[in-house]
Amino acid sequence: MDFETRHLLEESGSEFLGTSRSAAEQEVGSLCCTEEDEEDSVQVGNGPLLDSRWPSAGHCHGGNNDKAHVASWAARNEKRTARRKLLLACAVSLVFMTGEVIGGYAAQSLAVMTDAAHLLTDFGSIMISVFSLWISARPPTDTMTFGWHRAEAMGALVSVLSIWAVTGVLVVLAGQRILDGDYDINTRVMLLTSGCAVGANVLMALILHQSGASHGHSHALTSDPPGRKGRKGGHAHGNTSVRAAFVHVLGDLLHSVGVLVAATIIHLRPEMKMADPICTFLFSVLVLATTSTIIKDVCRTLMEGAPSGVSVAEVKAALLAVGGVGAVRELHAWSLSGTHSLVSVHVETEETADPRVVLQDVTTQLREEFGFSGATVQVERYSSEGGPAGPWGAGPLAD
Numbered sequence: 599m600d601f602e603t604r605h606l607l608e609e610s611g612s613e614f615l616g617t618s619r620s621a622a623e624q625e626v627g628s629l630c631c632t633e634e635d636e637e638d639s640v641q642v643g644n645g646p647l648l649d650s651r652w653p654s655a656g657h658c659h660g661g662n663n664d665k666a667h668v669a670s671w672a673a674r675n676e677k678r679t680a681r682r683k684l685l686l687a688c689a690v691s692l693v694f695m696t697g698e699v700i701g702g703y704a705a706q707s708l709a710v711m712t713d714a715a716h717l718l719t720d721f722g723s724i725m726i727s728v729f730s731l732w733i734s735a736r737p738p739t740d741t742m743t744f745g746w747h748r749a750e751a752m753g754a755l756v757s758v759l760s761i762w763a764v765t766g767v768l769v770v771l772a773g774q775r776i777l778d779g780d781y782d783i784n785t786r787v788m789l790l791t792s793g794c795a796v797g798a799n800v801l802m803a804l805i806l807h808q809s810g811a812s813h814g815h816s817h818a819l820t821s822d823p824p825g826r827k828g829r830k831g832g833h834a835h836g837n838t839s840v841r842a843a844f845v846h847v848l849g850d851l852l853h854s855v856g857v858l859v860a861a862t863i864i865h866l867r868p869e870m871k872m873a874d875p876i877c878t879f880l881f882s883v884l885v886l887a888t889t890s891t892i893i894k895d896v897c898r899t900l901m902e903g904a905p906s907g908v909s910v911a912e913v914k915a916a917l918l919a920v921g922g923v924g925a926v927r928e929l930h931a932w933s934l935s936g937t938h939s940l941v942s943v944h945v946e947t948e949e950t951a952d953p954r955v956v957l958q959d960v961t962t963q964l965r966e967e968f969g970f971s972g973a974t975v976q977v978e979r980y981s982s983e984g985g986p987a988g989p990w991g992a993g994p995l996a997d
Contacts, residue, residue: 930942
């Protein structure tokens, strides 16, 4: 299987992949399930490998090549469509952002310049989305063993910090205008520019709006944020990056409408030109508020916090409810990007439980219920005496 096809299959959740962990003793040992090959394979001691396929309706599993090709084609087509929409919206954003900078300078309006800075956030976030779609397809290397998913977080961090710097400069200029009061605004140019900005945001919203064929039903794991419950057989609408950009553009549309209202007020009542720096302050706060959530998510990702929307306590409780599970320890969940989350856990099984069945049930639970795109599950013997459990079939480990 070529890398691109495999990558798309991994992201769409068509297969949940596995490998084996050998045992120290001949007849028993620890079991592992990790994301590595086309099938889930389980090895008990030195025994034969056993297939553990995912019984999820609507997804391709291991040996069904026809379904695998269909899933691969669907995922590739969805990414191609998302990339086209994002690039088109990015071009519109860049053109009108440049126009607003020119118009704001000509009109001597800081409110328009602030709106241009808000358009810059759209341009930056869309470019990051396009970049992440491209960079995430690059294969892992010896030094970048998880691939390049974190590039999305790094790009978002640089983008937000640059936007904050621009906004800070505009706030300082607005403060100077309020203190001096000696400035003139070309209201006609301000009206024309802000009106065009509203039109640009409406156009971008239409480009990014996912309806009809593009609003189809997808089983891809990347279509929803990690950790969303009820994924089994769920129907996600469209691409995550496109939906995020669409919501961002709607917020920018409200911002542009506010600038247009301010321009109208100043045009009708020139003595109320103070509305321009006041709008600059208000909209600068809006820019900081909308981008602060991005910084929060970026820091969470870089600090390897639990994926957004995932409660580790709920994950542990769900795993403990799986039949045959006696204890859960070393549970770690983290994100590589906004749509790619991983989990690792040690599961201790009861004496009468079949470790292979427990392994399959646990990995199914992690994938179907919590939407993890990769998991490492180690199954061990449950120690009723407490403390670390030993390999399956052996006594408890000594302190």
